[in-house]
Structure formats: C-alpha cells, structure tokens
Amino acid sequence: MDKKQLYIEKTLHLFLQKGIKNVTMSEVTQALNVSSKTLYKMFDGKTGLVLTCIRLHKYQMSEMAQRIIDEKDENVLDAIISIHDAFLGEVVQIDPAYFNDIAFYYPEIWETESYFDFKYTKGLMMRGIKQGLFHKNLDVELAVDTIVLLIRAMIEHKDLQGKYKQNYEPLYNSMLLPYLKGLCTMHGLQKLREYHKAKLQAARKAEAI
Template sequence: MDKKVEIIEKALDHFLKKGSKIITMDDIANEFGLSKKTLYSMFENKETLLNEAVNLLWNNFLNEVETIKSSNENPLIKIIQIYTVAIQRISNINPIFLISLKKYHYEVLCEYEQHKLFMFEKVVKPLLEDAKKQKLIREDINIELFYYINFEDIDEKLWKYKVFEKHSIQEALDYFIILKLRGILTKENFDLF
C-alpha cells in the first residue's frame, strides 16, 4: 500500500475517534517513524491531511452507495440500505470529530458539508423522485423539504440524542429513516417495508 494512503487511513481513524485537535502532525510522524520534514513533504499542513482524510471517509461511503444504487431494489429500499450503511458508520464516529471540525477546521467542515449536499443532490433526491414516479410515495410530497427536515443532519441528531448509547442500529434506522419514509408512502404501498 502506498505510504501516503496508509497515513491518510490511519490519520482518519485517529480523527474519527479523538477529533482533530488532539492529533498532531508530530503524532502522525512518530507513529510512522517519519521525520516531520518527510510528513510535510506529503501534506502541506494538518488541514491538508485532515481534508484528505475526510475525502477518504466520504469516498469509501460513496463506493458502497454506488453498489446499492446499482441493485434491482426499488428506490425506497435503496434509501433504507444506504442509510443502514450510513448509520453503521456514524455509530463508529466519536461526535468530537464533527465538533472539532466546526471549531478548528472551517474549510474541512465546508468540504464535509459539500459531501452531504452531494448525497442529497445526486443520491437521495433522485431516488425519492424515482419513488414518486413509481407512485411509491405521495404525489404531494415536497422532496427537498422532506429531506431537509428528516435526513439532512442525521449524523448530528444521532449524536445529540446519544442514540447509540441506548439503542441499537436497527432502532436508529427504524426511527430516523423507515418510519419517516413510511409516512410518505401511498396507501397502496403502506406495507412496502
């Protein structure tokens, strides 16, 4: 494996568990037995390393999403499968990760938010539109409003309510995704899932 990729993967693991403030470039250099000069030849600064780590996080997730999107399932089942993966991933992230992005790394936070916007624009919205065309969900549903009220900040809501401390991933999926989707189903598809 390429040393740079290995460093990004390990740094991502640290950032997700401990946040970005506590992890220093010295820590990363020491872990890999590198001089700081060598590390800085690969990454201009910690912000660059963090940005590449966030991109890796999203790219790994989006690879799984693409596999789900290419399946023959109906669009609502695909949404449930995508959010199953998302909630599983979120359950392994310490909330300090997002808190530290908000507090110390505004540009990386913006990149993180761009990925979330991409998820809506290129993944969830088209699936909901397809579900509407197939008459799986009610014609009167405003897809954008539905998404922004229910799904946009699911990561923050799961952490805010400490869902993973008291509930299973399946319960989180049921209450944050499935029940909300069930609320917009057409009558004839109410037992779809």
C-alpha cells in the first residue's frame, strides 16, 4: 500500500469516528505524521481529502455488496435483505455527524457522490421479477428510489435519530420491510418468511452457544 492510500484510509477512519467538522487538518497531519504542506499538496485541501475519503468508503460499501451477491448466488431476496442489513450495520458504527457534515458542509459532494446509488438492487429486483418473487408489472426504478428514500430517512431524519439512536432494527421492521413485502408475489412472500425464519433460528442458536 502506498503512502497516499494509507493516508486516505487513516483519515477516513477519523471522519467515520468523529464526523468531518470535528476533525481538523491539524489533527489529520498529527495522526498521519505528515506536514500540512504535503497533505494540502497531495489532496488540494480538506475538501479534496473529504472527497477522496468518501469515494473510498463508497467503494468499500460496493465491494461489500458485491461479496454478498456472489455468496447468495440466485437467492435474490436473501441478497437484497443481507445487503441492506450489512449497510445499516455499517452505518450503526459511524458517528451520525459524518453523514450530516457531508450533507451540510459539502452539499455538492453529497449530491454527486451519493451513498445511496443502489445499482445492484435494480439488477437484483429485475432477476427477482424473472424468478416470480416480485410483481411482473413492478416499476423497478421507482421501487429502488423509494427504498433509497426510506433508508435516507432512517439515517438522516433528526427526529428518528433522536428517538431510536441508530437502533435500526425497529426502523427496518416498520419502514423498509413492509414496503419490501408489498413488492412481493405470494411466492416472494413465502421466500421472505423462510428467510426470516432461518435468520431467527440462527440468532437463537448463536445466543445458546
């Protein structure tokens, strides 16, 4: 790993743990043991550093999604739910200020480098339609856009943040899951029940160990 990549990864870790506004360039240079001149020249200031870190994090999230898709193979519903479970599980570990700071202080980056471009979900849904899991007249673009809106609300909505404090399980069960059920055929609902039953059994088994 070259120095630049190492700097990006270490800085991203700081941003995820403390938010972006709360991490000064001075703190970054101390953590990286590098001069501010070198850092500014390498990334063209904090905005450039923030953009580079966001792109790395997005890439990491995409890689995580692709690994799940590869593991699940033809289990489309399993893949969709597992991806979003993994995504929300990742978000739980991030200081809420991180996303809020991007949206407030770097609005152009927030819009152009969206974390919620779930292209893989569109492909999975189209496969699910062919498998009879989702309604054949489903508007895939609209369905994915709605899922994105629900996830953004779970992450960004201040009232929800304050009330649930990043506990996404009740939010998922009351917001995202009912919508996903509405997209499913009877066959899809059966597969969804089987998935949640297996997940519950696995959780109970893990608790018993």
